[in-house]
Amino acid sequence: MASGMQEKQYTPCLLNFFIYNPTFGPREGEEEKKILFYHPSEVEKNEKIRNVGLCEAIVQFTRTFCPTKPAKSLHTQKNRQFFFEPEENFWIVMVVRNPMIEKPNKDGKPPTIEYQEEEILDTVYGAVVRQCYSMYKLFNGPFSRAMEAGGVELLMQKLEKFFYRYLQTLHLQSCDLLDVFGGISFFPLDKMTYLKIQSFVNRVEESLSLIKYTAFLYNDQLIWSGLEQDDMRTLYKYLTTSLFPRHSEPELAGRDSPLRPEVAGNLLHYGRFLTGPANLKDPEAKFRFPKIFVASEDGYEELHLIVYKFFVIASCFLSLDLISASVEVTREFCEQLDGLVGPQLTLLASDICEQFTINRRTSGPEKEPQFKFIYFNHMNLAEKSTIHMRKTASVCLTSVHPDLMKILGDINCDFARVDEDEEIIVKAMTDYWVVGKKSDQRELYVILNQKNANLIEVNEEVKRLCATQFNNIFFLD
Numbered sequence: 001m002a003s004g005m006q007e008k009q010y011t012p013c014l015l016n017f018f019i020y021n022p023t024f025g026p027r028e029g030e031e032e033k034k035i036l037f038y039h040p041s042e043v044e045k046n047e048k049i050r051n052v053g054l055c056e057a058i059v060q061f062t063r064t065f066c067p068t069k070p071a072k073s074l075h076t077q078k079n080r081q082f083f084f085e086p087e088e089n090f091w092i093v094m095v096v097r098n099p100m101i102e103k104p105n106k107d108g109k110p111p112t113i114e115y116q117e118e119e120i121l122d123t124v125y126g127a128v129v130r131q132c133y134s135m136y137k138l139f140n141g142p143f144s145r146a147m148e149a150g151g152v153e154l155l156m157q158k159l160e161k162f163f164y165r166y167l168q169t170l171h172l173q174s175c176d177l178l179d180v181f182g183g184i185s186f187f188p189l190d191k192m193t194y195l196k197i198q199s200f201v202n203r204v205e206e207s208l209s210l211i212k213y214t215a216f217l218y219n220d221q222l223i224w225s226g227l228e229q230d231d232m233r234t235l236y237k238y239l240t241t242s243l244f245p246r247h248s249e250p251e252l253a254g255r256d257s258p259l260r261p262e263v264a265g266n267l268l269h270y271g272r273f274l275t276g277p278a279n280l281k282d283p284e285a286k287f288r289f290p291k292i293f294v295a296s297e298d299g300y301e302e303l304h305l306i307v308y309k310f311f312v313i314a315s316c317f318l319s320l321d322l323i324s325a326s327v328e329v330t331r332e333f334c335e336q337l338d339g340l341v342g343p344q345l346t347l348l349a350s351d352i353c354e355q356f357t358i359n360r361r362t363s364g365p366e367k368e369p370q371f372k373f374i375y376f377n378h379m380n381l382a383e384k385s386t387i388h389m390r391k392t393a394s395v396c397l398t399s400v401h402p403d404l405m406k407i408l409g410d411i412n413c414d415f416a417r418v419d420e421d422e423e424i425i426v427k428a429m430t431d432y433w434v435v436g437k438k439s440d441q442r443e444l445y446v447i448l449n450q451k452n453a454n455l456i457e458v459n460e461e462v463k464r465l466c467a468t469q470f471n472n473i474f475f476l477d
Contacts, residue, residue, distance in 0.1 A: 183383025
């Protein structure tokens with residue numbers, strides 16, 4: 001009986017997501033033409049028109065106060081609306097239901113609903129909306145490209161095809177400060193090993209002249225990239241939260257295992273393609289690769305995404321090659337790539353695994369003090385977190401309470417309002433100390449579990465952290 005009277009907590013969830021262009025239906029009776037995509041699709045037509053019209057009115061109203069900076073979000077008791085204009089007159093709107101608590105009442109009365117309006121951070125979910133567009137653009141190019149190629153009908157088809165699947169991967173309850181940063185986790189290497197990898201990349205690009213860009217990753221961490229920073233940021237998110245997890249699950253379960261050594265140049269190797277042909281030996285294999293769009297001098301260029309994975313000792317070496325979409329990828333090219341990259345990665349494996357062991361030994365949990373931290377560098381997008389145990393599109397496991405993650409987000413909002421270097425120290429209700437440090441385009445957030453410490457001791461502990469974990473990075477005091 002007691003269990004039936006417990007409070008129920010509901011996390012944020014997606015209510016609506018739609019894209020519209022106000023110039024497509026300017027006259028009365030043509031309002032439906034403005035709507036390019038609407039989720040959920042089963043919503044009645046008049047409600048779609050009403051919701052889009054309301055957002056259009058809000059944007060126009062806010063423009064009267066600041067024409068260059070229209071509305072970014074609208075706060076109500078039950079939900080939060082986020083607005084983003086990625087291209088002129090194209091608007092993306094995401095409506096998120098606020099977290100809520102359902103409290104039971106006695107005597108058979110309906111439960112009381114309490115909405116937690118302040119638990120959602122604009123910076124976090126605003127970043128999610130921008131990420132939705134970046135991911136669409138990575139695989140389809142900008143909205144204007146579809147308009148030029150086939151008009152409104154083609155754009156609507158592309159939006160429906162992409163967002164129908166992509167929105168299912170949005171897990172809004174897991175969004176936090178890492179979504180704001182959208183950073184890249186880099187793998188630290190000694191100079192000699194890094195030069196070996198750089199030499200490997202140069203040899204591949206020289207031997208296979210079709211390859212325009214190459215990226216090299218190990219264990220979901222980036223080592224080398226020839227792409228522009230923003231393109232690599234979006235591609236990195238796709239690889240680490242979608243492509244890699246999708247292929248690692250069958251391997252871990254022992255199904256569809258690719259671990260069959262093949263002889264190439266007298267060297268055994270375990271390389272395979274994550275995109276394109278599943279098995280090069282299959283005469284029926286299809287050599288179709290996903291296409292992506294990256295920035296170029298002319299605006300953007302279309303490329304084949306060729307992801308080649310080398311699996312060894314539960315670690316993943318990845319060579320990511322991009323060639324122009326105007327070139328046809330043939331069986332011969334894939335066999336050349338497999339024959340060149342597989343054996344070379346076999347030779348690199350021991351060097352990188354040795355470095356990985358050294359990194360684990362120097363920063364292992366047994367030597368870690370009583371603190372957790374998130375670090376981000378705005379200049380190179382480098383990101384490091386000891387708070388997140390696992391972060392993918394479908395799951396986010398953090399080792400701290402959500403209330404502490406909310407404090408980190410609040411500190412980040414304060415940092416965003418000023419250009420100067422700043423430091424903020426907060427004592428949480430749970431006796432944790434939270435420290436935020438902004439210095440020269442770098443941000444560091446530390447959570448300390450020392451309830452009896454004072455400000456001086458907390459400050460000294462953060463200095464010790466900087467000395468041990470960031471000894472080559474200068475933080476201004």
